[in-house]
Amino acid sequence: xxxxxxxxxxxxxxxxxxxxxxxxxxxxxxxxxxxxxxxxxxxxxxxxxxxxxxxxxxxxxxxxxxxxxxxxxxxxxxxxxxxxxxxxxxxxxxxxxxxxxxxxxxxxxxxxxxxxxxxxxxxxxxxxxxxxxxxxxxxxxxxxxxxxxxxxxxxxxxxxxxxxxxxxxxxxxxxxxxxxxxxxxxxxxxxxxxxxxxxxxxxxxxxxxxxxxxxxxxxxxxxxxxxxxxxxxxxxxxxxxxxxxxxxxxxxxxxxxxxxxxxxxxxxxxxxxxxxxxxxx
Amino acid sequence: xxxxxxxxxxxxxxxxxxxxxxxxxxxxxxxxxxxxxxxxxxxxxxxxxxxxxxxxxxxxxxxxxxxxxxxxxxxxxxxxxxxxxxxxxxxxxxxxxxxxxxxxxxxxxxxxxxxxxxxxxxxxxxxxxxxxxxxxxxxxxxxxxxxxxxxxxxxxxxxxxxxxxxxxxxxxxxxxxxxxxxxxxxxxxxxxxxxxxxxxxxxxxxxxxxxxxxxxxxxxxxxxxxxxxxx
Numbered sequence: 001x002x003x004x005x006x007x008x009x010x011x012x013x014x015x016x017x018x019x020x021x022x023x024x025x026x027x028x029x030x031x032x033x034x035x036x037x038x039x040x041x042x043x044x045x046x047x048x049x050x051x052x053x054x055x056x057x058x059x060x061x062x063x064x065x066x067x068x069x070x071x072x073x074x075x076x077x078x079x080x081x082x083x084x085x086x087x088x089x090x091x092x093x094x095x096x097x098x099x100x101x102x103x104x105x106x107x108x109x110x111x112x113x114x115x116x117x118x119x120x121x122x123x124x125x126x127x128x129x130x131x132x133x134x135x136x137x138x139x140x141x142x143x144x145x146x147x148x149x150x151x152x153x154x155x156x157x158x159x160x161x162x163x164x165x166x167x168x169x170x171x172x173x174x175x176x177x178x179x180x181x182x183x184x185x186x187x188x189x190x191x192x193x194x195x196x197x198x199x200x201x202x203x204x205x206x207x208x209x210x211x212x213x214x215x216x217x218x219x220x221x222x223x224x225x226x227x228x229x230x231x232x233x234x235x236x237x238x239x240x241x242x243x244x245x246x247x248x249x250x251x252x253x254x255x256x257x258x259x260x261x262x263x264x265x266x267x268x269x270x271x272x273x274x275x276x277x278x279x280x281x
Numbered sequence: 282x283x284x285x286x287x288x289x290x291x292x293x294x295x296x297x298x299x300x301x302x303x304x305x306x307x308x309x310x311x312x313x314x315x316x317x318x319x320x321x322x323x324x325x326x327x328x329x330x331x332x333x334x335x336x337x338x339x340x341x342x343x344x345x346x347x348x349x350x351x352x353x354x355x356x357x358x359x360x361x362x363x364x365x366x367x368x369x370x371x372x373x374x375x376x377x378x379x380x381x382x383x384x385x386x387x388x389x390x391x392x393x394x395x396x397x398x399x400x401x402x403x404x405x406x407x408x409x410x411x412x413x414x415x416x417x418x419x420x421x422x423x424x425x426x427x428x429x430x431x432x433x434x435x436x437x438x439x440x441x442x443x444x445x446x447x448x449x450x451x452x453x454x455x456x457x458x459x460x461x462x463x464x465x466x467x468x469x470x471x472x473x474x475x476x477x478x479x480x481x482x483x484x485x486x487x488x489x490x491x492x493x494x495x496x497x498x499x500x501x502x503x504x505x506x507x508x509x510x511x512x
Contacts, residue, residue, distance in 0.1 A: 051366060075368040086363035088292065090299040095292075102288035103367050127299075143363075 004029045004064060004151050004182035005050060011058035012045055012206075019045050021206040022059065027199075029150075032173065032183040034193040034214075036268065037203035038278060043186035044083060046203075047155050050184070051080060064150060076104055079149030079181070083156050085140040089129035093120050093139050096128055097146060104147040114142040118172065134165035141172055152176055154185040158192060170196055190268040194218075200268065204276045214268060221274060222265035230260045238264075285369045289377025293351070297385070306347045307385045310339035311392035318396045332397030334451060336407075337472035339389060340414035341446030345422035346439055347382045352426025352511075353435030361511055371511045379419055386415045399478060407478050413491060414471035418446070420498035427505040467494035 005027040012020040019042045027033045037043050048054035050063055052071040061068040064077060088096050097111045115121040118138040123131070128139060137157065144152055154173070158166035173183055173196060187193055193200050194214045202210040202217075210217055227245055229237040231252065239245035241263060252258040266274070297303050317331035355361035364374060390411035399407045421442060429435035450472035453463035463469040470490045474483060 053362065053366065072368070075366060080366055082359065084359040086359035088296060088360055089358070090296050095295055099288055099292045100367055102291065103285055103369060105284065
């Protein structure tokens with residue numbers, strides 16, 4: 001298996017405070033990987049280490065096969081959307097992209113494509129300072145897409161955005177994955193991670209407390225193994241998720257009483273709470 | 282390398298045209314010199330008096346304030362980090378921004394020279410002196426910008442430094458003690474040299490003080506860069 005990112009016992013200390021405590025993770029090429037954790041868990045610190053913005057106190061990290069302590073040569077193969085967008089506010093959307101197109105050596109048509117893809121073409125002459133938060137987010141993504149990066153780092157890409165804009169951004173991220181990019185995103189939005197990611201890791205106080213496919217992680221903590229049933233008359237019924245439920249379900253179906261049926265595996269948030277005793281905020 | 286420097290240079294042109302705070306630094310003194318030279322005629326006042334006085338102030342203020350403000354703003358708004366993460370090296374960024382501000386200031390210097398009625402060889406000497414002074418100021422400004430985490434910190438560091446270098450040449454004319462101290466400032470030496478442009482007289486003290494100031498600025502910048510980095 002080919003990995004885009006490999007981390008081996010990454011430790012990060014700021015003074016006496018240990019922010020990351022021995023992170024071991026691998027991200028396969030072409031996947032969308034989600035690093036989940038509450039604020040202050042160490043997500044941004046890990047992204048900074050992986051992108052060479054911060055040198056870790058201990059351990060090794062490889063990005064596209066290069067040690068992250070010396071990755072200047074691969075910077076142009078990365079796309080990045082950080083929590084602060086870093087846009088030139090007095091420049092137009094077009095000029096913001098043109099600057100980076102010059103740096104990447106990207107052709108003019110890529111600017112147009114990035115603007116169209118992110119729905120900003122009509123607003124290309126608008127100054128970045130005048131954009132809404134959602135539009136800034138999209139401009140920042142457009143910039144990250146310009147170089148057709150092999151790895152995309154997205155730090156909380158949809159925080160503070162309305163659901164419609166967040167959905168548009170999810171669509172763009174999936175398109176990048178289809179193109180072949182590896183996506184490393186951090187979020188504290190569990191639903192986003194569940195829908196979008198191929199693998200997730202739950203980070204708490206500098207430790208990875210769980211790792212796997214989102215569905216698999218949730219199934220692993222399905223201790224109740226029950227079915228939740230809502231009938232048309234409004235009654236809620238819980239049944240054991242085994243053969244004992246079969247007769248009852250058959251009866252409901254025959255009498256056309258069954259409105260919805262759900263299994264009771266926990267959400268990623270419930271898993272996190274079970275593992276850490278903390279809420280996800 | 283040249284591509285990145287050119288990209289940063291292009292960005293700076295676009296940005297400055299919409300940035301009144303920076304733009305005014307380049308325009309204010311040349312404009313004031315033109316107006317004063319045209320409007321005020323006093324018997325006994327040497328030709329180009331106002332142009333020379335404003336030129337020395339311009340050297341101590343415009344490049345220093347502009348470059349410090351640009352770097353500090355980029356640090357505060359995270360744009361510098363994004364540039365670095367895109368493969369622009371610190372040296373390329375500094376050259377792109379520095380070349381732009383130096384050239385913009387040189388255009389201002391040309392206007393000041395013309396306001397002072399310098400022509401031909403005199404104008405070339407005038408511009409040469411200004412070029413060296415502007416370069417020294419650029420280094421000091423770059424050090425301040427690099428040391429600052431944000432624009433507020435840059436302002437609180439740059440204002441006293443700028444006041445000293447920009448106003449010493451003027452204050453030195455009023456007080457002998459200040460004049461003695463001011464000799465050690467590059468802006469004062471620039472002011473002295475500008476007063477002798479026609480005579481083409483450059484003394485050892487002028488060159489030595491400017492060189493020492495430039496070296497000190499370079500060392501402060503190196504310290505700031507090592508301590509704080511750019512992004």
